[in-house]
Amino acid sequence: MGNYDFVDQKKFEHMIFEISQPVMREDGLVTGKDFGSMVAYDRTVLKHSRTVVIPAQDFDNLEFLALEVKEDFRQYVESGHVVTVVLSDPAGANNPITFLNDVFNLTLDGVAVTAGAPCVKEETMGFGFAFQKGPADAPFQDNVWAVTRASLPEKAYKIYAEGDNVAVFMITYGSGLIIGIGNDYATAGSNIEWRTILRLAVDTGRFLDKIRLGNSVVYHQGSTFGKIQPNGNWTGHGREVLPEKGLGCMAWRKTLNCDPSGPRDLKGDKNCTDIIPAEESGFCECEGYVQTAAATCAHRLISCKTECSKVARRYRDLYGSNYKPPSLHDMQQAIEGAYKEHHAKMMKNADEAIGNTARMVKAMKQAHDDYKARLAGFNDPPTWKQIHDAGVVAEKEGKNIQGMASMANPFLDNSVWTFPQHAPNPPPPPFQAYQNVNPIFQDWLKEHAYEIQNTPAP
Numbered sequence: 263m264g265n266y267d268f269v270d271q272k273k274f275e276h277m278i279f280e281i282s283q284p285v286m287r288e289d290g291l292v293t294g295k296d297f298g299s300m301v302a303y304d305r306t307v308l309k310h311s312r313t314v315v316i317p318a319q320d321f322d323n324l325e326f327l328a329l330e331v332k333e334d335f336r337q338y339v340e341s342g343h344v345v346t347v348v349l350s351d352p353a354g355a356n357n358p359i360t361f362l363n364d365v366f367n368l369t370l371d372g373v374a375v376t377a378g379a380p381c382v383k384e385e386t387m388g389f390g391f392a393f394q395k396g397p398a399d400a401p402f403q404d405n406v407w408a409v410t411r412a413s414l415p416e417k418a419y420k421i422y423a424e425g426d427n428v429a430v431f432m433i434t435y436g437s438g439l440i441i442g443i444g445n446d447y448a449t450a451g452s453n454i455e456w457r458t459i460l461r462l463a464v465d466t467g468r469f470l471d472k473i474r475l476g477n478s479v480v481y482h483q484g485s486t487f488g489k490i491q492p493n494g495n496w497t498g499h500g501r502e503v504l505p506e507k508g509l510g511c512m513a514w515r516k517t518l519n520c521d522p523s524g525p526r527d528l529k530g531d532k533n534c535t536d537i538i539p540a541e542e543s544g545f546c547e548c549e550g551y552v553q554t555a556a557a558t559c560a561h562r563l564i565s566c567k568t569e570c571s572k573v574a575r576r577y578r579d580l581y582g583s584n585y586k587p588p589s590l591h592d593m594q595q596a597i598e599g600a601y602k603e604h605h606a607k608m609m610k611n612a613d614e615a616i617g618n619t620a621r622m623v624k625a626m627k628q629a630h631d632d633y634k635a636r637l638a639g640f641n642d643p644p645t646w647k648q649i650h651d652a653g654v655v656a657e658k659e660g661k662n663i664q665g666m667a668s669m670a671n672p673f674l675d676n677s678v679w680t681f682p683q684h685a686p687n688p689p690p691p692p693f694q695a696y697q698n699v700n701p702i703f704q705d706w707l708k709e710h711a712y713e714i715q716n717t718p719a720p
Contacts, residue, residue, distance in 0.1 A: 268322035268357070269301045276447040277317055277348065280457045281464060286395065288461070297464050303328040308338045313467020318350040318446040319357035325364055332365050339366070340436030342474075344467030346460075349407035349429075349444050359409065362442070366435055371413040373427050375406040375444060381422040381429040388500035389432055389439065390419040391578070392466040392473050397455040400429065400445075407444040417499035422459065430459060432466075434499050437474075439466065476578030479504065481552070508571035509548035516544040520559035535603060538564040548573050 278299070282290040293299050298311025303324060307314060316324065325331045339345055349358045352372025359372040375381060380399040400406075400422050408427035411420060415433055422430035422444075429444030441463045445456045466473060477500045516530030517523070520543045532538065534546075538557075545556040546566035555569040572580055707714065 268319045268324055269317045270320045270448075271301075272450075273320070273447050274299075274301055274317045276450050277315070277460070279450075280447060281315075281460055283457060285454065285457050285461045291461070291464060296468065303331055305330070305334060308334055308343075311343075312470070313344040313346065313464055314338070315346045315464060316348065316358070316361070318348045319361060320350050320354070320446075321357075323355070323357040323361050323364075325361055335365050339438035339440060342437035342470060344439045344441060344463075344470055346441040346443060346463045346467065348446055349409075349442055350446050351405065352407060358442075362440065366433075366440060368415070368433070369413055371410045373408050373410050375402065375408050375424045375427050375429055378402050379424045381406065381408075381424045381427075381444070383421065384423055385419045385421055388419065389434065389466075389473065389477060390421055391477065392432075393421050393430075393459070393462050396421075396459055396462050400455045400459060401453060403445060403453060403456065404449045405446065407446060409442065417501055430463075439470065441466065476576065478577045480573055480575055480577055480580060504574050504576070508575050509550065509552055509573045511567045511570040512547040512549060514538055514544055514564070514566045515547050515553075516542060519543070522556035522558065532566075534567040534570070535565065535607075538566070546570055 278293055281297075282292065284290050291297060293315075298307040298314040299317065300307050300314070301317065335345065347358050347362060349372065350356070352359060352374065356372050359370050362368050363370055380401050382399045383393070383396060386394040406424075406429050408424070408429040409431060411423065411426040411428050414420065414428060414431060417434060419432040420428045421432060422428070431442045433440040433442075443460060443463060445460075479502050511534035513534060514532040514536060516527040516532070518525045518527050522543055522545045524543065527544075530542070530544075538544070540561055540563060541559050543557060543559050545553045546564070546569045547553055548566075548570035552570075552573055554573050555564055555566065557564060
């Protein structure tokens with residue numbers, strides 16, 4: 263233990279006694295086994311303890327006893343450990359405050375709690391959750407020391423306070439924590455409230471990894487569902503502002519090749535309320551383009567609405583002791599809501615199916631009517647009669663063309679209307695004297711006689 267270079271031996275013994283007593287239905291703790299403490303600087307205590315309690319430094323500042331104290335304590339806390347410092351009278355040497363300010367570059371101001379005033383519990387969110395089971399207030403006993411609220415870092419936790427005097431505080435530093443306690447244990451037989459607070463401070467260091475896990479924010483979940491992903495799940499201060507019910511859901515994004523990171527199958531995307539079958543790979547997209555529930559082709563059934571509601575929430579609220587199972591009424595409401603939602607969706611799909619069927623029947627009737635109309639056109643008059651009449655007309659028109667061609671050029675060698683061989687070439691008018699009568703032409707003249715008579719000469 264050393265030679266009590268910087269602590270009051272009686273206060274130290276009182277503190278060790280308090281922590282050794284049962285509290286919260288738990289056995290007491292043993293120094294050197296469950297936590298570390300020191301009355302003279304001992305580096306081996308830091309090497310072998312998950313948490314260290316520094317008793318009130320009434321006689322000297324611990325950092326003055328060894329040159330390596332500052333760097334050793336910084337590294338100890340930064341690496342994920344907890345140091346609990348018991349405060350002392352700020353009107354005296356104020357060694358505990360000086361120790362904290364020098365080692366951890368803080369600017370704390372010591373102060374005394376108003377005589378007779380209790381310290382009320384304030385913060386139990388974030389890392390302050392470790393003191394959730396603590397008493398509602400800590401009564402005044404002999405002397406209770408504190409730091410001013412304004413001197414604490416912005417992200418510090420004010421656990422127990424009397425007005426602007428904070429008697430129990432927590433400061434995050436690297437991956438670890440610094441806890442200050444205002445009861446210096448000058449009086450033997452401390453009350454149960456301060457004993458509980460000291461035990462919770464020590465347990466915070468003993469189980470910091472679990473507290474850190476519980477305070478982690480679930481920003482992404484893979485196919486393991488519930489396993490916290492390494493890196494990036496928590497901030498040093500633990501004061502994230504989170505939505506009460508997690509993130510909203512956008513859609514299920516289906517992928518190919520049984521790989522959630524594989525090529526996208528855009529046509530296979532589904533709504534947030536759809537149940538994703540086990541043989542389908544993909545991921546859930548939540549608001550803000552956050553992705554969760556990435557799954558291969560071998561997974562449990564997934565509801566993206568449920569999975570997104572787990573994102574941006576603390577791990578302890580989803581899986582820890584703080585989780586509150588739904589009541590029978592809640593489950594009935596959920597089932598009834600799901601039924602109504604499914605029924606409304608089913609009726610909507612039925613209405614769309616009926617409309618599509620009606621349009622298809624109408625189109626088929628129109629096609630049938632068009633087919634019957636065309637068949638009727640073929641049968642009145644009969645098809646063979648229509649073909650015969652068309653042939654007669656074609657034959658007549660062919661003869662007309664043949665006859666009129668000779669009028670266009672009467673000197674065609676193969677025309678029956680070619681001028682006789684004895685006629686001069688070209689024959690003098692009238693040409694008709696040398697040309698056979700063309701019945702086609704004569705018919706045309708009769709048919710168009712009125713037009714010819716009324717056509718002015720050129």
